[in-house]
Amino acid sequence: MADESKRIALIGYGAMARSLQASLLRSEAGVAVAAVLVPAEFAPPASEIAGLELFHDVADLVAWRPSLVVECASHDAVRDFVPTLLRNGIDTIIVSTGSLADKSLFDDLEVAAKVGRCRLTVVSGAIGGLDVLRSARSAGLSKVAYTGIKPPIAWAGTPAADRMDLTALLEPTVIFEGNARQAAQLYPKNANVTAAVALAGVGFDATSVALLADPGTATNGHRVEATGAFGSFSIELQNQPLPDNPKTSWLAALSIQEAIVRHFSSVVV
Numbered sequence: 001m002a003d004e005s006k007r008i009a010l011i012g013y014g015a016m017a018r019s020l021q022a023s024l025l026r027s028e029a030g031v032a033v034a035a036v037l038v039p040a041e042f043a044p045p046a047s048e049i050a051g052l053e054l055f056h057d058v059a060d061l062v063a064w065r066p067s068l069v070v071e072c073a074s075h076d077a078v079r080d081f082v083p084t085l086l087r088n089g090i091d092t093i094i095v096s097t098g099s100l101a102d103k104s105l106f107d108d109l110e111v112a113a114k115v116g117r118c119r120l121t122v123v124s125g126a127i128g129g130l131d132v133l134r135s136a137r138s139a140g141l142s143k144v145a146y147t148g149i150k151p152p153i154a155w156a157g158t159p160a161a162d163r164m165d166l167t168a169l170l171e172p173t174v175i176f177e178g179n180a181r182q183a184a185q186l187y188p189k190n191a192n193v194t195a196a197v198a199l200a201g202v203g204f205d206a207t208s209v210a211l212l213a214d215p216g217t218a219t220n221g222h223r224v225e226a227t228g229a230f231g232s233f234s235i236e237l238q239n240q241p242l243p244d245n246p247k248t249s250w251l252a253a254l255s256i257q258e259a260i261v262r263h264f265s266s267v268v269v
């Protein structure tokens, strides 16, 4: 049973939001989504959001006084809505982590959270091991490298598709090499993991990134390797994509659920 005092609103209602909503309803977490904020031009069909409050304007959502807002939409949504929510004292979780590669947006969000005396939480998303990076960095990290390997279809609509025929690839092909700031800007819908690794570790400029299209894989692969005073660390995930969006890993939606449950928990592990 959902607790009525936990008023959760989502920003956006795409593949991730729908997966989260269904998963929360199946779970015994005792929390459920009650409202959705989407600009009128992105509004989902009424049948998809039956039973949910629908807001087009962030001021109306603020007036509804959510206890927690979860952004599952886009970089623009973070920029357009999240500073207002934080300034109004509303705790907010974001999943479009790549947006934080924009230093001025990052600074605005930090100030807004301080003014509103509330918290912005960045989910771990499709990756793990961020706790190791966060812990290890205080002793010094000499190298953090991220490699993302996805099926060619996951790179449709990105700069890689302008440079090569993704459907004709016969072997794993490097489509980008650079740092996390460049990756987040060039591949905004695919580089959220890159941003999470950068934020937890050595920052956007010092995190090296390689992105590959692999016709031989059906999963979204992520590898993080780090070396520092603590020792060394390597983690690799093979994530199942969401059926509705091959760019998005199911684990990313699950990480939002976990962040929501943690938010309301008395004991946090």
Ligand SMILES: NC(=O)c1ccc[n+]([C@@H]2O[C@H](COP(=O)([O-])OP(=O)(O)OC[C@H]3O[C@@H](n4cnc5c(N)ncnc54)[C@H](O)[C@@H]3O)[C@@H](O)[C@H]2O)c1
Pocket: 011, 012, 013, 014, 015, 016, 017, 037, 038, 039, 042, 043, 072, 073, 074, 075, 076, 077, 080, 095, 096, 097, 123, 124, 125, 126, 127, 188, 189, 190, 192, 193, 244, 245, 247, 248, 249, 252
């Ligand atoms: N952190 C991670 O590991 C991770 C992993 C995968 C995806 N993501 C990010 O999560 C977000 C959602 O992913 P998805 O798979 O649900 O995408 P999606 O395209 O399926 O859905 C996005 C939804 O947001 C809505 N939207 C777009 N711009 C908006 C705006 N300005 N305001 C409000 N709503 C807006 C769209 O109408 C759509 O309904 C994307 O930004 C994606 O890049 C993060």
